[in-house]
Amino acid sequence: MPFITVQLGQCGNQLGTAFFNSLMNDTFGKDGSSQTSLDQYQKDLLDRFFIRNEAKGGKSSYTPRSVLIDMESKVILQSLATARQCSHWQYSNKQYFSQKAGSGNNWAHGYCVHGKECDAAIDDLIRTQVEDCDR
Numbered sequence: 001m002p003f004i005t006v007q008l009g010q011c012g013n014q015l016g017t018a019f020f021n022s023l024m025n026d027t028f029g030k031d032g033s034s035q036t037s038l039d040q041y042q043k044d045l046l047d048r049f050f051i052r053n054e055a056k057g058g059k060s061s062y063t064p065r066s067v068l069i070d071m072e073s074k075v076i077l078q079s080l081a082t083a084r085q086c087s088h089w090q091y092s093n094k095q096y097f098s099q100k101a102g103s104g105n106n107w108a109h110g111y112c113v114h115g116k117e118c119d120a121a122i123d124d125l126i127r128t129q130v131e132d133c134d135r
Helices: 009-028 040-049 073-085 107-132
Strands: 005-008 050-053 061-064 066-069
Touching: 005 009, 009 040, 009 061, 009 066, 009 073, 040 050, 066 107
Parallel strands: 005 066
Antiparallel strands: 050 061
16 A cells, blocks of 8 residues: 655655655665665565656656645755655656745744645645555
8 A cells, every 4th residue: 555745844845855765775775776676575665655667778766655845945946856866766846835935934824824825736736646546
């Protein structure tokens, strides 16, 4: 059964990126070298937390089953850049939501003000991830 992570705010996005890096290090090793065969634990881990993207050269890349949410784009852009540095996984440009205006590190403001304005767009991102689990 797949898991979808919802990464909220600066802490959630930084923690989520570190989590996916740790999963990939656990699967492929810290040096990034791919093993020729994956054991069942590694296959289950990849199936639960990632979507496999087949490449023409036979090398697969992975996209985490996650939604990144922050009212400022700075932290999300940092998460996207950090993921791009890894050779095995990266976020898709279609799985995050951000705006230009932040919440000033005030969750209540983000929830009460931005939440009402953004809930439909965020719901669509989460729905898309849930639908991808059926594929």
